[in-house]
Amino acid sequence: MYHIEDICVLESISLHIALEKIDKSGRHILLVVDDKRRLLGTITDGDIRRSILKGSNLDQSIDSIYNKNPKYCYEGGGRQAALKIMREKGIDQIPIVNAEKVVVAVESFNANLQGVKINNPVIIMAGGLGTRLKSITQHIPKALTPIGSKPILEIIINRLVSDGFSNFYISVNYKSEMIVDYFKDGSAFNANIQYLYEDKPLGTAGALSSLDADAIEFPCLVMNCDILTTINFPDLLEFHCNKGASLTVATRSIRHDVPYGVIETVKGKISTLKEKPSYKYEINAGIYIVNKEAVKLVLKDAFFDMTDLIQKALEKEMHLLAYPINSYWIDIGEMKTLERARIDYETLNL
Structure with a gap:
């Protein structure tokens, strides 16, 4: 995978160095930043070629050449928002910045650009019974639940492939033959898919024990098959x-509004009264990045949920981090949220 630092440069570098960096990254673009990595502009291989044709020499600074009025997106807007701007402006790549305009990523129409291919494997847990969607899952596995014209698992795989991932492991148990028959080896989806067969339900992490931990590239991305997200x-x-984490858990912020006055007591004595308070929580979003030491x-061959793995990693005092999701996210595990996701998929062009 590429690191954002590889394509960030100061405006003082020469055209020669800029060309070398573009060639090495394969991104066709560099982001010009200040010493705090705040976005100043962009320069492409096309900009450099045009400058040379006009008489610039390779020892010259990029200062007078780079685009000082670049298009960019703020993080949290999701890939679709970035794609919309790229379509409207006729550009192939766009920087993503935070509220302070510090560069955090680059979105691209073509995530399979040289240097963007991500070899880290993706493990998708699709062996569950989907009991909360029984009217659907009595006929098909939850992973094949349709959202729009496609099964949820196909939407997940397509999005990951567009982000540069290509190596997939899918854990299967209930109605496994339907999933295998639909996706086969993954070649029709520009992916390489292997299957982790469960003889019995193993929970949301149990299938990880069947991976050859010494043969795959870590860290790996693990997620449930019922998540629609950007x-x-x-x-x-x-x-x-x-951040050097052993395990990172993607989280989603939810708010719970209590429609009553809440009384807090100490030994029966009222200490405080909060009128219709609102509480904010970070919930487990069902998406993880896991290192080898955590997988082990x-x-x-035992029932083992991701919550069990998180608890065990905490007991081992491993380095665990939370990654807040600020873009679209919904769990389609029950009929109410499934219907919401179907509406969102069509109206928000997810």
């Missing part, structure tokens, strides 16, 4: 790597 997966992976904590 999260920036490469950014999640980069966050995990840059999963019990072999």
Whole structure:
């Protein structure tokens, strides 16, 4: 995978160095930043070629050449928002910045650009019974639940492939033959898919024990098959790597409004009264980045949920981090949220 630092440069560098960096990254673009990595502009290989044709020499600084009025998106807007701007402006790539205009990522129409291919495997847990969707899952596995014209698992795989991932493991149990028959080896989806067969339900992490931990590239991305989201997966992976975490849990902020006055007591005595308070929580979003040392904590051939793995990693005092999702996210595990997701998929062009 690429690191954002590889394509960030200061405006003082020469055209020669800029060309070398573009060639090495394969991105066709560099982001010009200040010493705090705040976006100043962009320069492409096309900009440099045109400048040379006009008489510039390779020792010259890019200062007078780069685009000082670049298009950009703020993080949290989701990939679709970035794609919309790229279509409207006729550009192939767009920087993503935070509220302080610090560069955090680059979105591209073509995530399979040289240097953007991500070899880290993706493990998708699709072996569950989907009991809360019984009217649907009595006929098909939850992973094949349709959202629009496609099964939820196909939408997940397509989004990950567009983000540069290509190596997939899908854990299967209930109605496994239907999933395998639909996706086969993944070649029709520009992916390489292997299957982790469960002889019995193993929970949301149990299938990890059947991976050959010494043969795959870590860290790996693990997620449930019932999540519809526009999260920036490469950014999640980069966050995990840059922070040196053993396990990163993607989280979603939810708010719970209490429609009553809440009384707090100490030994029967009223200490405070909060009128219709609102509480904010960070919930487990069902998406994880996991290192080898964490995967090795999963019990072999036993029912083991991701919550068990998180608890065990905490007991081992491993480095665990939370990555807040600020873009679209919904769990389609029950009929109410499934219907909401179907509406959102069509109206929000997810």
